[in-house]
Amino acid sequence: MLKVVHINTYDGNGGAGRACLRLNLALNEIGDVDSKVVVFYKFGQNPAVKTFTNTWFKRGRAAAAIITERLLAKRYLKPVKIPFSFTWFGISIIKNPKVLAADVIHLHWVNHSFLNPKHLAELAELNKPIVWTFHDSNAFTGGCHVRYTCDHFERSCGDCPVLADAQPNDISHQIWKQKNEAYQQLNFRIIAPSSWMKASVLRSSLMVGKQIDIIPNTLETNIFQPQNQQEARKKLDLPKDKFIFLTGFMPSKKDSHKGAAYLLESLELLVAKNSIDPSQIELVVFGNRNTEDMPVFPFKTTFLGTIKDDEKLAACYAAADAFLIPSLEDNLPYTVMESLACGTPVIAFTTGGIPDMVQHLHNGFLADYKSSESFCEGLEWIKNYPVKEALRQNAHETVMQKFSEKVIAQKHSELYKSLISHG
Structure with a gap:
């Protein structure tokens, strides 16, 4: 052997x-x-x-x-x-x-x-x-x-x-x-x-x-796999009836590599458009080491801290309606692959290896690089998509076929x- x-x-x-x-x-x-x-x-x-x-x-x-x-x-x-x-x-x-x-x-x-x-x-x-x-x-x-x-x-x-x-x-x-x-x-x-x-x-x-x-x-597709969204939310004590955006570690508004400033701006643009009810949206953040150096988001925000248990992490993805990654340069970020494996669509900039995983309008949305306006379009697109279950199925199938x-x-x-x- x-x-x-x-x-x-x-x-x-x-x-x-x-x-x-x-x-x-x-x-x-x-x-x-x-x-x-x-x-x-x-x-x-x-x-x-x-x-x-x-x-x-x-x-x-x-x-x-x-x-x-x-x-x-x-x-x-x-x-x-x-x-x-x-x-x-x-x-x-x-x-x-x-x-x-x-x-x-x-x-x-x-x-x-x-x-x-x-x-x-x-x-x-x-x-x-x-x-x-x-x-x-x-x-x-x-x-x-x-x-x-x-x-x-x-x-x-x-x-x-x-x-x-x-x-x-x-x-x-x-x-x-x-x-x-x-x-x-x-x-x-x-x-x-x-x-x-x-x-x-x-x-x-x-x-x-x-x-x-x-x-x-x-990745481990027996752990990162689709599960009932409501059950996942119950495990994490998240609201049943809100539209949940999930995102990863964001140390500060000034952070460059992770693009936190672009995410914040795109969320603020979403509110300014008056096309959605902010009270029906919740932002969930995992990977933050603390909440002291965090920007103020325009939606109710729940910080889950660092998650070391993969099963809990998979539940986070499954509980969300979309995963947001404003990264400005990444090879093949695991958070994207994990989210898709759990059946959760991804909104990201068109950069690095992300387009190898996210297919525009098929299992997520690829925004123009460093454009908060384009990223905001992605947020609106996923929020208003008529058949969300189809997106979730596409996301999971992408991982099973390619990764x-x-x-x-x-x-x-x-x-x-x-x-x-x-x-």
């Missing part, structure tokens, strides 16, 4: 961690792949997930490196909400028994003082096929994870808009050079979870000549086997 080891910084923390664990489960289900996960820093208690920092000393050293990188980063970065990773720290994994036993090494998200360019290049010594899923842009930039309109990664970075001391030979250019040297030594096959990510990779100066496959992420565990696991299995046979 083909042995695959998945390598990620964390176990389930963030979208990449969840994608890694979900793929691992899906691969073990299909029966022809022996899949394992090893992470840099383990938070959870799952005994099936192994860690490279399996002693108190190694774990402490890892935590210290992660924290030190964050503290040092503040000296170099502008006060902007764009994540950026440095390459100061890292560990070697080429002597780990799970890595040595694998037929295929599958990399996922490896930042936060885990695999820097030097330690990535070492993997070439193992002479094994390497697959790397790009969950964000960091692997092919000089440090940033979210690019927005910056095109410096098409050249060799430098003059980085995120750095306080931007110049042609700045840290982003130095990191670009480190990655370029490592990638010259390391042969790997890229998986892009979305067509947008593939198009981005093809523009990168670091990825010239690399082969790319589009294979989306998957279900069996479909995605099979695509990965075929790719692994092709790399072994052409090895």
Whole structure:
């Protein structure tokens, strides 16, 4: 049986961690792949997930490196909400028994003082096929994870808009050079979870000549599935007779990456049009860590806080009439896939990998990028749609046909086997 080891910084923390664990489960289900996960820093208690920092000393050293990188980063970065990773720290994994036993090494998200360019290049010594899923842009930039309109990664970075001391030979250019040297030594096959990510990779100066496959992420369709809306609302103590808009983590009105300001403006536009009765609408927000830095919304708002239980999260989607995601750049956001799987239509901007999941006027509404007016049109459209059950059915079918565990696991299995046979 083909042995695959998945390598990620964390176990389930963030979208990449969840994608890694979900793929691992899906691969073990299909029966022809022996899949394992090893992470840099383990938070959870799952005994099936192994860690490279399996002693108190190694774990402490890892935590210290992660924290030190964050503290040092503040000296170099502008006060902007764009994540950026440095390459100061890292560990070697080429002597780990799970890595040595694998037929295929599958990399996922490896930042936060885990695999820097030097330690990535070492993997070439193992002479094994390497697959790397790009969950964000960091692997092919000089440090940033979210690019927005910056095109410096098409050249060799430098003059980085995120750095306080931007110049042609700045840290982003130095990191670009480190990655370029490592990638010259390391042969790997890229998986892009979305067509947008593939198009981005093809523009990168670091990825010239690399082969790319589009294979989306998957999720647990036995958990994220349609359920009775009224029963879901009862579980969450939400009103039975209101139209419920659901949205995710929004730290503040000033937040840039999640687009909270656009959502707020579109909701205010909806009220200003006088086309609906505001008392019949409720906004439900999950993922907020607190309510202190929240804008004032024009509708009654319920904050559910951080939800760590997937079954409760699925009930949130099922309870809602529509899920709103004003994100300005996202690869293949899980919240969209989870919502659709639960049969809940999605209103989103036309950006990133979202159009791979949301089909305009079929299972949701794709608003013009950064247009609050267009997003507001989507809110009106879903509120007034005559046959909402048809939208819910379309949403669920999209996930089952394109993103279900069996479909995605099979695509990965075929790719692994092709790399072994052409090895």
